Structures are given as structure tokens and as C-alpha cells.
Amino acid sequence: MKTEPRKELIVSAIENGTVIDHIPSHSVYQVMKILELDKTENQVLFGTNLESKKYGKKGIIKVQNKFFTDDAINKIALVAPNATLIEIKDYNVIVKKQVTVPDQIEKIARCFNPKCITNIEQVPTRFKVVDKSDLRLLCHYCEKITKKENVRFV
Amino acid sequence: MKNRSLVSINDFTKAEQIQILNRAAEFEKNPSQRILQGKVVASLFFEPSTRTRLSFESAVNRLSGRIIGFSDASSSSTSKGESLKDTILTVSNYSDLIVMRHPIEGSARWASEVATVPIINAGDGANQHPTQCLLDMYTIRQTQGSLDNLNIAFVGDLKYGRTVHSLVMALSQFNTTFHLISPSELKLPSSVKMYIKEANLNYYQYLDIAEALPKVDILYMTRIQRERFSDPMEYERVKNSYILNNSMLADSRDNLKILHPLPRVNEINEDVDPNPKAYYFQQALNGVYVRQALIASILGL
Numbered sequence: 001m002k003t004e005p006r007k008e009l010i011v012s013a014i015e016n017g018t019v020i021d022h023i024p025s026h027s028v029y030q031v032m033k034i035l036e037l038d039k040t041e042n043q044v045l046f047g048t049n050l051e052s053k054k055y056g057k058k059g060i061i062k063v064q065n066k067f068f069t070d071d072a073i074n075k076i077a078l079v080a081p082n083a084t085l086i087e088i089k090d091y092n093v094i095v096k097k098q099v100t101v102p103d104q105i106e107k108i109a110r111c112f113n114p115k116c117i118t119n120i121e122q123v124p125t126r127f128k129v130v131d132k133s134d135l136r137l138l139c140h141y142c143e144k145i146t147k148k149e150n151v152r153f154v
Numbered sequence: 155m156k157n158r159s160l161v162s163i164n165d166f167t168k169a170e171q172i173q174i175l176n177r178a179a180e181f182e183k184n185p186s187q188r189i190l191q192g193k194v195v196a197s198l199f200f201e202p203s204t205r206t207r208l209s210f211e212s213a214v215n216r217l218s219g220r221i222i223g224f225s226d227a228s229s230s231s232t233s234k235g236e237s238l239k240d241t242i243l244t245v246s247n248y249s250d251l252i253v254m255r256h257p258i259e260g261s262a263r264w265a266s267e268v269a270t271v272p273i274i275n276a277g278d279g280a281n282q283h284p285t286q287c288l289l290d291m292y293t294i295r296q297t298q299g300s301l302d303n304l305n306i307a308f309v310g311d312l313k314y315g316r317t318v319h320s321l322v323m324a325l326s327q328f329n330t331t332f333h334l335i336s337p338s339e340l341k342l343p344s345s346v347k348m349y350i351k352e353a354n355l356n357y358y359q360y361l362d363i364a365e366a367l368p369k370v371d372i373l374y375m376t377r378i379q380r381e382r383f384s385d386p387m388e389y390e391r392v393k394n395s396y397i398l399n400n401s402m403l404a405d406s407r408d409n410l411k412i413l414h415p416l417p418r419v420n421e422i423n424e425d426v427d428p429n430p431k432a433y434y435f436q437q438a439l440n441g442v443y444v445r446q447a448l449i450a451s452i453l454g455l
Binding site: 111113115117118122123140141142143145 | 257
């Protein structure tokens with residue numbers, strides 16, 4: 001039996017830790033910010049504009065020796081709704097799952113309403129996700145709905 | 155309701171809303187009671203609103219409470235750049251309850267999370283004005299005997315009118331049939347219609363008052379503002395279609411009452427005022443009883 005030779009990985013493999021795959025290329029930096037990887041002491045490898053069969057181009061992030069709670073990882077669903085989370089131990093895949101949009105979103109998104117208190121004073125934002133597939137966020141403060149196309153990040 | 159804030163009408167259950175209305179009926183019979191003696195209510199009006207402020211202050215005074223506060227932001231430390239949070243934390247130390255009107259949407263919810271005393275929202279920008287909603291409910295029940303199974307028409311600016319939004323939300327709990335009369339640019343937003351649909355109730359939309367008028371028990375008028383129109387020609391074209399005058403009431407029901415959150419400009423012609431169906435000034439008086447009931451309930455008195 002002939003096996004295809006394994007192509008060399010552009011972003012090298014990690015021994016233990018988390019791989020977040022299928023991130024839209026332009027969202028890689030936002031994902032890193034949401035997961036506070038800009039502040040971590042762990043080794044972080046990432047790539048953008050990599051080839052993907054499914055999406056054309058994609059981004060990937062690999063974090064050595066770090067595992068995320070579901071709550072933490074689901075926050076990235078706003079910018080990377082199709083992301084796959086892979087947990088690695090001793091170079092083997094232990095867990096593989098899709099991110100899901102959470103019911104509540106705190107601190108990471110901005111309310112689109114310029115007259116909302118969260119855009120005027122230092123108030124951490126809070127939204128209820130009223131539509132998960134089309135991403136509609138109901139502001140806990142001004143009670144206006146921010147649609148997907150208007151979402152901006154803190 | 156003791157020690158709870160009222161920011162949005164939904165913060166209180168239907169049963170609690172009715173409890174407030176029942177308490178208000180007691181204050182209507184006996185408006186001056188000394189139950190607030192020794193209590194201090196802060197009245198923080200970051201934007202002027204004569205009617206709402208005087209009605210709250212009248213409510214507190216009739217109950218022998220004391221009022222501190224300001225009636226416009228220029229006389230508060232906000233003009234020096236103080237944050238709302240700091241103002242609220244400070245005033246919490248000086249009072250048992252804060253009544254707040256603020257031009258920024260969501261400010262009341264934020265204040266209720268920061269304050270160590272309950273907050274009553276007296277209007278936060280275009281968002282919520284729950285005490286207006288309670289006094290409208292009180293007036294409807296007072297004039298019709300019940301809140302159930304009524305035909306209620308809303309006229310004018312249904313898109314931006316916050317009193318309309320809160321009242322539609324509240325009346326969706328009472329098997330109401332809604333008649334929505336507005337220019338097409340100012341229709342009720344879908345986020346508010348959602349409440350009608352979720353309650354499996356019916357609503358009918360009209361461009362013209364005359365068509366709906368004979369079918370309704372309550373005619374709730376609102377003001378149409380020129381600046382709400384993207385096209386000034388459109389405003390000129392529709393402005394006179396939403397003005398009520400006395401001759402239009404000829405075919406209306408005997409029990410019809412006309413309400414308006416006030417201030418009125420010209421949308422109700424003054425020839426309607428002597429008609430017994432005109433009820434907007436009594437409606438404003440009810441604001442005092444409802445606010446007395448609300449303050450007493452929140453302070454647990």
C-alpha cells in the first residue's frame with residue numbers, strides 16, 4: 001500500500017497544547033487578542049494566508065502547553081465561527097471540536113449604538129445573543145440589537 | 155419589589171405591575187400620607203424634563219419625603235467631567251432612592267449596577283421610560299375598567315417613540331388588539347412587534363387615523379417630529395394626516411379615551427380638549443399616584 005508522503009507543516013507541530021484551525025486569515029490577530037495570547041508566557045506559533053481545501057485561505061494558531069475552557073474558546077466564535085479546536089498530548093490529537101456561539105458575550109464586542117453608555121463611559125459591554133446563526137447581539141444596556149455586519153471589537 | 159431598581163418595564167412581572175397599579179388606586183383616594191418621613195429621594199435630571207421631574211417631586215412631597223438633586227446637568231459635577239459612575243456612587247451615600255433622567259441610552263441600567271440604593275429610570279435617551287408606561291396602564295384601566303381584551307390604537311411616531319415601545323410590550327400581556335397608525339417611515343420596529351407576535355396577538359397597520367378610529371377603545375397620540383424624516387418633502391406631505399380634531403371623533407366609540415404622553419404641539423387640535431373623550435391631562439395627574447405607589451413599594455413601605 002502506498003501512503004502519500006506527509007507534507008511538511010508550515011507551522012510546526014506541537015507536543016502538548018492547543019491548535020486552533022480554520023480561522024479566517026484576517027481574524028488571527030483578533031483571536032489572539034480575545035484569548036489574550038498577546039500576554040501569555042507560553043510559546044505561540046501562528047500562520048496566516050495558509051492554503052485550505054475548505055476555505056481557500058485560512059489562519060492557524062498553536063499554543064504550547066495551554067488548554068482553554070469552553071467559555072474562553074467560544075468567545076472566538078464571533079470572529080472565527082468555523083474554527084476547529086484541537087487538543088494535543090504527546091503529538092496525538094486528544095480532542096477535536098468546533099467552536100459554538102455562546103449565549104452571552106462580555107467585553108469583546110462593541111455596541112453599534114453611538115448613544116449607548118458603553119460607548120461613552122468606561123462600561124464593559126454585555127450582550128445576549130438573540131440569533132446565533134445570523135449573529136444578532138442584544139445590548140444589555142441600551143437594549144438595541146447589533147447585527148453581524150456592524151460588530152466591532154474592543 | 156423592595157430595594158429593586160426599575161429600569162425597563164420588563165424588570166417587573168405582570169403581577170408586580172398590577173400590584174403597583176392597585177397601590178396607585180389607594181393613593182388616588184388618599185394622596186397625602188406621611189409614609190416617607192425621614193426618607194431622602196435623590197432626583198437627578200441630567201437633561202430637563204419638567205413634567206416627569208415635577209410629578210416625581212410632587213409624589214415625594216405628598217408622602218412627606220425630602221428631595222435632593224438637580225434639574226439639569228450644567229448644575230451638576232458632570233459639567234466638570236465627572237463620570238456617571240462616580241456621581242451615582244456619591245449620591246447613593248446621600249439618599250435612600252435615586253430617580254434619574256439621563257440622555258444616554260443604557261445609563262439607567264449601568265447606574266442600577268453601580269448604585270448601592272435602588273434606581274428608578276425616569277427616561278434614558280430613546281430607550282426606556284417605565285414610569286410613563288405604568289401611568290399609561292393605570293389610565294387605561296381607570297377609564298376602561300380593565301386592561302384585558304381592549305382595542306388600542308397608537309398614532310404618530312411609532313418608530314422612535316419610547317413610550318409607545320414600552321406600552322406595546324406591557325399591553326402584550328393583556329390580550330390587546332393593536333391598531334398601529336403611522337407614516338410608513340415611522341412604523342413600529344420589528345423588535346417591538348416581536349412582543350405582539352410572541353403573545354399570539356393581532357396587530358393592524360394603517361396610514362390613516364379615520365379608518366381605525368371607530369374600532370378602538372383607546373387612542374394613544376404621539377408627536378411626529380420633523381427631524382425624524384430623511385426626506386423633508388415626506389414630512390410636509392404627511393404632517394397633517396396625523397392631527398386629531400374634534401369632528402373626527404363623531405363615529406368613535408362612547409368609551410373611547412384619547413391619551414397623549416405630553417407635551418403636545420399641534421397633533422391634537424385644541425377643539426378636542428372640551429370633549430369628555432380627551433383624557434390627557436387626567437393621565438398626567440395619574441403620574442403622581444403611580445410614582446407614589448412605585449416609590450413606596452421600592453422602599454418597602
